[in-house]
Amino acid sequence: MGSFSAQPSEFLKLSLCIWIGMILVKKENRLDDWRQVAVPLVPVVLIAIVLVMRGGDLGTTLILLMLVGVGVFLSGVRLKFFVVPLLLMAVAIPLLTINGGSSRSTRISAWLSGCNTAEAYQSTCWQTTHGLWAMASGGVFGVGLGNSKAKWSWLPEADNDFIYAIIGEELGLIGACVVLGLFIVLAVSFIKIVRRSDDAFVRIVTGAIMTWIIGQALVNVAVVLGLLPVLGVPLPLISAGGSSLVFVLVALGVVLSFVHHSPDDEPSATVARDRVGSLR
Numbered sequence: 001m002g003s004f005s006a007q008p009s010e011f012l013k014l015s016l017c018i019w020i021g022m023i024l025v026k027k028e029n030r031l032d033d034w035r036q037v038a039v040p041l042v043p044v045v046l047i048a049i050v051l052v053m054r055g056g057d058l059g060t061t062l063i064l065l066m067l068v069g070v071g072v073f074l075s076g077v078r079l080k081f082f083v084v085p086l087l088l089m090a091v092a093i094p095l096l097t098i099n100g101g102s103s104r105s106t107r108i109s110a111w112l113s114g115c116n117t118a119e120a121y122q123s124t125c126w127q128t129t130h131g132l133w134a135m136a137s138g139g140v141f142g143v144g145l146g147n148s149k150a151k152w153s154w155l156p157e158a159d160n161d162f163i164y165a166i167i168g169e170e171l172g173l174i175g176a177c178v179v180l181g182l183f184i185v186l187a188v189s190f191i192k193i194v195r196r197s198d199d200a201f202v203r204i205v206t207g208a209i210m211t212w213i214i215g216q217a218l219v220n221v222a223v224v225l226g227l228l229p230v231l232g233v234p235l236p237l238i239s240a241g242g243s244s245l246v247f248v249l250v251a252l253g254v255v256l257s258f259v260h261h262s263p264d265d266e267p268s269a270t271v272a273r274d275r276v277g278s279l280r
Contacts, residue, residue, distance in 0.1 A: 007243040009052050009060045013212050014247050016048060017067060018254070021204035024075035028200055031077050041072070053096060059219065059231030065089065066215045071208035075200065111229035127162065130155045131224050135168035135176070142172030160239040161232055164224045179238070180221070187214045193259060202258045209251045213237075 023041060030036040045068050052061050069082070097108060107124045115125035134150035137143065148169045151158040158166050168176040190210035194203050213236045220235040222228040234244045 007241075009055070009057060009064075010243040010247040012048055012052070013060075013064065013067065014209075014251050014254075016045070016064065017071065017205050017208035017212065017251065019044070020068060020071040020208060021201045024072065024077075024204055025201045028075070031075060034081050037072070037077055037081060041068075057232065058097060059233035062093075062219065062231070063212060063216050063233065067208040067211040070211040071204045074194065074203050074207040108229045111226075115226075127156050127230055128223075128226050131162050131165035132226055134162075134165040135224070138169040138172040138176075140173045142168075142170050142175055145170050160234045160241050161220065161230075162224055163235050163239045164221055167238075168224075183214060183217045190214070190255070193255065197258070199258075206255050206258060209255055213248060213251065 020041070024031070024037075027036050045064075049061055049064055052064065069085075073082070097105065110124040111128070115121065115128060121129055130150055134148065134155055137149070143149075148158075148166050150169055151166050155162055155165060164176065164179070167179055171178075187210060190206055193206050194210070197203050197206070216233050217236050219228060219231060219233050220239075223231055223233070234241050236248045237245065239245075
């Protein structure tokens with residue numbers, strides 16, 4: 001819009017996390033009926049996924065499916081309700097991937113073949129190959145912060161989708177492992193909040209946000225390492241990009257608000273009020 005640009009899909013991720021929690025909590029006592037789970041959950045999620053797919057963003061589509069699935073699972077829905085959606089996705093995702101555009105299907109075909117042809121190297125595998133070369137050139141200790149060579153026009157999207165390759169080049173294996181370790185710490189923190197909370201809304205929203213952030217990080221790293229085809233998802237909290245960073249920070253703020261208003265804090269607050277009363 002003029003000079004302003006944003007990615008609505010990033011707002012959509014946060015919106016779905018909160019909306020799913022709200023809907024499933026309202027139907028907490030009716031989750032044994034698949035119709036109560038399906039409406040309005042399925043229509044809204046389908047609309048969101050179709051809009052994102054129309055934009056050609058397969059990576060974000062996968063992240064949306066993951067966070068919705070985990071949110072529904074944490075609500076206590078019966079596992080048998082997941083059978084039909086999983087079968088439908090197993091059929092729909094490959095079809096949409098193949099028929100969704102020549103560029104996407106070409107990238108995936110090149111990835112499946114191992115990027116072992118000169119034509120693939122010059123086109124669809126250029127980014128993946130140079131990302132691996134950047135990681136390899138870093139060695140164990142890296143070439144030093146700011147000394148990357150790959151980021152100077154050799155590796156496309158070096159500041160966002162392939163930032164992890166630059167981390168591996170400049171900070172080496174140690175720096176790359178430290179980044180993974182920080183995401184593991186974040187994941188453990190999310191899991192602790194989910195396990196300790198008695199509020200279904202907190203569990204669902206926190207679990208969905210955890211899946212969004214940690215799942216997206218794992219997908220990004222897998223793409224850089226060549227374990228997945230190029231999907232175009234940024235590395236949360238690290239990649240350049242306003243929309244992604246802003247809404248990831250807002251999502252973390254939502255989770256921190258749950259911790260701040262945790263019932264575990266109530267006993268200490270009660271004790272403090274009693275002490276003030278006794279002093280008076």
